[in-house]
Amino acid sequence: MHLRRLQCDGFRCLKAIDFSPGDGLTFLRGKNAQGKTSVLESILYAATSKSHRTNTERDLVGKDGDGFRIAVDTQGLERSVKLEAFWRQGIKRFKVNGVALERVSDILGHVSIILFSPEDTALVRGGASVRRAFMDMELSQLSPVYLNALQDYRKALRQRNELLRQPRVSRDLLEAWDPQLARAGSELITQRAAYLEELSELAQEAYRTLSDGEALRAAYKPDVEPGEDLDDLFRQSADNDIRRRQTTRGPHRDDITLTIEGQPARSHGSQGQQKTAALCLRLADLELVKRRNGEYPVLMLDEVFSELDAERVRRLFEYIDPEVQCIVTTTETNPAWNPTGRHATQFLMEAGQLRPI
């Protein structure tokens, strides 16, 4: 999949942007706070309706503005897709090839984008919710069945938890929510287990390449083992749930265990190891999407040069398949500076404006 063109208006600090990256590697050069990350963020938002930096669309609107508009043209093996995202004063609208979507979540799965950003170290250092969000986002893009199950699960869980917050909880009422929670939850567990098995193998390979032989392991750590009867489990944990006033068991408690050379990456990994591990999860996902969809997503690397040492950068660009369209930001403004060993299309970002160099 290739990004042909990005146009956006009113997004963060960006001036009106019209950006056509190269087929292979593209550098977005610019000093800090000129808008490089915002360009990547706008692409991610158009493709997923989510930003990696905020959950509030208001934050994405430029100063003095009241909304933004993003248009992204992509070319895949089998079809070209034009995405349009529009937000103005709380009203959100997405279009795919000119057709307005009924539900914003329907945007997922049309265009596949992978972003690695400095925030991603939270995948290693942060709490379980960060890693669950990662699984949920990637699987929702790969499988509409997963996305449906996730939405059903969250809805039923909110209702069940609300019941548990009430002063007197009737067991009968509580159990009314269990079957649909169990049905959706089992789907999540099955798909997460299969995804992690594949991802782990790919992440291991990426990490071995980047770190010169070290072993990274990413293992699914389900709260409830795949195949266990969730309906039964909810019934058994009902007393505890009532005492704790929340649904204590289920896939909303899942996690991914990351270990480097057999040690927990979160507590024992050095900063460099943690950053590399986070990057390798994204790289593994890149390969996994290629396996499942038959083509590579667009890869966007934000500040990867300041995150990794020179040797790892060299190995990284040996690892990334030349077929992958890759957009990389850097604060190095000298057009001659290029540690990747590859030809790059280059742009300079200054005060929210982008121009080819």
Place this chain on the structure above:
Amino acid sequence: MVLDAPSVQRLVEAFRRLPGIGKRTAERLALHVLTAPADEAVLLSESVKEARAAITTCSRCGNLTDINPCAICSDDRRDAKTLCIVERPAGAMAIEKGGTYKGRYHVLHGVLNPLEGIGPSELRLDRLYKRIQDEGVREVIVATNATAEGEATAMYLSGQLDGDDVKVTRIAHGVPMGGGLEFADDATLTHALQGRRSV
């Protein structure tokens, strides 16, 4: 501007409270009422008032009716042993249009929704339990909507009712009749596949 006049604002707001009516449409409707011949506006308001006064909810099943008990509840040819539970009067009307259902109805006027503070007592289920006993109901068909809340309500009712002499069933969900598979959405198809049966 005329739209700012308090009486007109009240009218616009009244229209806006109707289902499916946004601000624009509400203003259009209000302007229509104000510019149409005066007797048309009077006819509208009188009709609303009269219909509202003439129609009540049936004391037995909770459906909308102009006589009490309603025509279905007082029709001896209807099968009193079968009760179809729906969320709203619209659900009962939809099934009546189908023309094949011969039992009676019970309208809940809602479904379980903890987040909106709706529990069993808001659905006046005591009335339902009493009816089942008094009228000797043998089968309860739960026809609440296929939403999370509708499903939970169906589960709850089956837990409360199933057993002593009463069979609780749930209407099937799946691909619409006469509709191509390609027009069904992912969720519907998933449910249709899960609910498959041998032929």
